[in-house]
Amino acid sequence: MEQLPPAYRSAIAAQIGTLSAFLGGFAATFLGTLLALRAKGRTATWAIGFATASSVAFIIAVVGSTAITAGLPPDAPRVGAPDLGGTRVAMTLAFAIGLYSILVSLGLSGWSRSRRVGWTTSILAGLGVLVVTSLVIGIG
Secondary structure (H helix, E strand, O other): OOOOOHHHHHHHHHHHHHHHHHHHHHHHHHHHHHHHOOOOOHHHHHHHHHHHHHHHHHHHHHHHHHHHHHHOOOOOOOOOOOOOHHHHHHHHHHHHHHHHHHHHHHHHHHHHOOHHHHHHHHHHHHHHHHHHHHHHOOOO
């Protein structure tokens, strides 16, 4: 398998890091809102748990992205460039976990309000999961 040039890997990591920082901020704000509203019940507890998982996953993705970007200067020669394969895997998995966790949390959040809102948020989050999955595996 041919390895991507360091500049390309660094650019991808920077993009994932930027997006993770934004989404992580959203996830943390959403978590704070759920906690401040003192949402009760099993679905609210699950929504809080998934929002927490999302926030933590996005923090890991940002740290991994930073490590990759710092470790792969754009002008670095291909030979002798650090591998950072484990960091890349951790960043990518954390990003995916963050995306799916925030979608699940959003889907569950409506159930603490009403059945109608719960169905709406669940359906929209489910559609989001399908779209994200299709984009990740290259169907869309």
